[in-house]
Amino acid sequence: MSEILKCEEITKRFGGLTALNKVSFNVVKGEIFGIIGPNGSGKTTLLNVITGLLKPDGGRIMLDGTDITKLEPHKRVKLGIARMFQGMRVFPYLPVYLNVELVARAVYNNARLARAKTSWALTMSGLLPEAAELPIKLTPYKLRMLEFARILVSNPKIALLDEPFAGLESSEAESMIDLIKKFNSLGITFIIIEHRLRYLMKIANRVMVLNQGVKIAEGKPEEVVKNPQVIEVYFGGETRK
Amino acid sequence: MVFAKRSTKDLIIGKTPFFAVLAGLTLLPLLGVGGYWLDVLTKVNLFLLVTLAIDLYSGTTYYLNLGVSFTFGFAGYALALLNIYYGIPIEYSIFLAVPISVFFSLVILLPSLRIRGVYFAILSLLIPIVFIGIVTAQPFSLYLGGEGGLRYKQLFLDFARSLPPGIRLTFLQYSYYYISLVAAVIGYLIAYKIGFSEFGFMLRAVGQDEELAESVGINTLKVKVIGYLISSMYVSVAGALYASMRSPVTVDLVVPANTLVPPLTSAIVGGLGTIIGPAIANYMLLLTYESLWGLIGRWRVIVYMLLLITIVVIKPQGLVFRIYLDLKKRLRGVLLE
Numbered sequence: 001m002s003e004i005l006k007c008e009e010i011t012k013r014f015g016g017l018t019a020l021n022k023v024s025f026n027v028v029k030g031e032i033f034g035i036i037g038p039n040g041s042g043k044t045t046l047l048n049v050i051t052g053l054l055k056p057d058g059g060r061i062m063l064d065g066t067d068i069t070k071l072e073p074h075k076r077v078k079l080g081i082a083r084m085f086q087g088m089r090v091f092p093y094l095p096v097y098l099n100v101e102l103v104a105r106a107v108y109n110n111a112r113l114a115r116a117k118t119s120w121a122l123t124m125s126g127l128l129p130e131a132a133e134l135p136i137k138l139t140p141y142k143l144r145m146l147e148f149a150r151i152l153v154s155n156p157k158i159a160l161l162d163e164p165f166a167g168l169e170s171s172e173a174e175s176m177i178d179l180i181k182k183f184n185s186l187g188i189t190f191i192i193i194e195h196r197l198r199y200l201m202k203i204a205n206r207v208m209v210l211n212q213g214v215k216i217a218e219g220k221p222e223e224v225v226k227n228p229q230v231i232e233v234y235f236g237g238e239t240r241k
Numbered sequence: 242m243v244f245a246k247r248s249t250k251d252l253i254i255g256k257t258p259f260f261a262v263l264a265g266l267t268l269l270p271l272l273g274v275g276g277y278w279l280d281v282l283t284k285v286n287l288f289l290l291v292t293l294a295i296d297l298y299s300g301t302t303y304y305l306n307l308g309v310s311f312t313f314g315f316a317g318y319a320l321a322l323l324n325i326y327y328g329i330p331i332e333y334s335i336f337l338a339v340p341i342s343v344f345f346s347l348v349i350l351l352p353s354l355r356i357r358g359v360y361f362a363i364l365s366l367l368i369p370i371v372f373i374g375i376v377t378a379q380p381f382s383l384y385l386g387g388e389g390g391l392r393y394k395q396l397f398l399d400f401a402r403s404l405p406p407g408i409r410l411t412f413l414q415y416s417y418y419y420i421s422l423v424a425a426v427i428g429y430l431i432a433y434k435i436g437f438s439e440f441g442f443m444l445r446a447v448g449q450d451e452e453l454a455e456s457v458g459i460n461t462l463k464v465k466v467i468g469y470l471i472s473s474m475y476v477s478v479a480g481a482l483y484a485s486m487r488s489p490v491t492v493d494l495v496v497p498a499n500t501l502v503p504p505l506t507s508a509i510v511g512g513l514g515t516i517i518g519p520a521i522a523n524y525m526l527l528l529t530y531e532s533l534w535g536l537i538g539r540w541r542v543i544v545y546m547l548l549l550i551t552i553v554v555i556k557p558q559g560l561v562f563r564i565y566l567d568l569k570k571r572l573r574g575v576l577l578e
């Protein structure tokens with residue numbers, strides 16, 4: 001098994017609050033790795049540390065054998081980390097195609113290739129008809145697709161999705177799952193954060209559980225949900241389906 | 242692929258207003274506009290560069306660089322000092338003053354590129370104030386001219402003196418005017434190119450969500466520094482040319498009310514990030530301001546301030562740009578019928 005991402009003893013404090021406390025985990029090339037935990041348990045903070053928006057107070061991050069702990073965020077994108085933010089996050093006053101093409105230009109430094117990749121990513125995510133529109137005109141689902149196109153266009157090794165199903169109808173969530181599966185089979189490794197377990201159970205190969213900044217469990221989804229400690233903190237003692 | 246190419250007809254109509262204004266400005270002196278109004282137009286042409294500088298950088302990134310007036314005045318002082326202390330003719334001083342002024346603007350403001358919003362604004366507003374303090378305080382005032390400013394021989398003065406007395410002043414006015422016009426036209430065309438280039442869109446991305454821009458692979462610091470450099474270059478060219486045409490340079494050039502507020506107002510009323518809107522507003526607002534002088538004399542300052550306050554209250558952001566688009570649509574309707 002080869003690890004694409006290794007996080008070693010990541011610690012992040014905000015003043016007196018320890019948002020992440022010596023969190024260690026490895027993500028294996030080609031897998032879909034789920035991170036679950038109640039609100040405020042540190043999931044988004046962990047993604048911020050991995051993408052470089054936050055500097056950790058301790059620990060080390062290795063991407064495909066390279067230490068990226070101190071690297072600026074934009075350089076991590078070029079090394080193969082892509083991200084979907086919690087809530088929809090796009091450039092609201094740039095047309096859809098530019099939202100994607102700017103990413104391509106940053107990654108490829110070649111206008112022609114960037115344009116070709118942009119068309120391809122827009123096609124894959126079904127956004128070609130809306131390419132010239134402003135994102136304000138898009139539905140929540142299409143906005144998610146725009147974020148997905150942005151991920152695809154950078155040709156990442158690993159994609160980090162922060163609650164990608166939030167705000168979607170269940171049929172839309174299903175299409176999202178299909179897309180994730182498709183690009184996972186084409187070689188992209190995924191980390192998916194979700195605090196509702198339903199969707200994650202379907203696609204994650206392994207999940208890690210965070211509670212108050214501490215990793216309390218890791219393993220196959222069906223095993224993790226049976227873990228008494230997880231049931232205690234996550235479901236507040238009562239089991240949900 | 243995705244986007245239809247604009248038709249030739251569309252392009253011609255798109256450029257009609259530009260060529261109309263350009264033709265108008267080129268022919269004005271031949272139509273008898275001279276004296277005071279030619280001087281005013283020269284100044285307005287040069288202020289266009291400042292308006293465009295603000296629009297290119299602040300209008301896209303929303304980093305308010307209020308140090309613009311510092312850069313403008315600094316370029317003027319650099320020009321004067323090069324001429325006075327190093328004996329470099331004004332023609333060459335212009336070219337040297339620009340990189341010097343850009344360099345100092347960058348060094349002084351670089352630390353602030355990471356500060357956003359109101360702190361950046363305060364910091365960049367402090368810089369001209371400190372500069373004025375230095376210029377007017379002993380012992381610097383001895384070298385920098387203090388309140389009275391620095392005197393030097395302005396552009397083409399020697400040549401003008403070789404001309405018959407009757408046409409000297411006219412020669413200077415006309416040559417300054419056409420220099421300013423050429424600078425304005427080139428400046429506008431380049432600003433338009435940059436503003437809507439890939440780099441221009443990166444500046445906009447930084448303005449709309451800097452964290453997102455960095456997260457999707459854009460080197461935001463680099464984009465900001467280059468944007469700031471281009472912007473300072475515009476302001477420095479304007480400041481150096483402006484100073485080269487009028488001796489002495491004084492701290493007036495650095496006072497934000499003189500060299501920051503008018504172009505900033507044009508940029509906001511014109512429509513931030515639209516390039517064309519601020520350019521039109523630059524001419525409309527500044528020429529209006531000058532006309533007030535003839536109508537109500539010194540009261541114009543108060544009227545202008547009232548106008549500014551009205552603008553702040555009713556927030557007509559992009560008003561000029563919206564009117565322009567509307568007019569263009571009508572023009573197209575008429576021409577295509």
Ligand SMILES: Nc1ncnc2c1ncn2[C@@H]1O[C@H](COP(=O)(O)OP(=O)(O)O)[C@@H](O)[C@H]1O
Nearest residue numbers: 014017019037038039040041042043044045046
């Ligand atoms: N930038 C920040 N400054 C201060 N506290 C923060 C910041 N970001 C997150 N936190 C705190 O860290 C904890 C973890 O937050 P977060 O990572 O967003 O949780 P999750 O994504 O699991 O819901 C919360 O208590 C939150 O209030």
Ligand SMILES: [Mg+2]
Nearest residue numbers: 043044045086
């Ligand atoms: Mg979160």
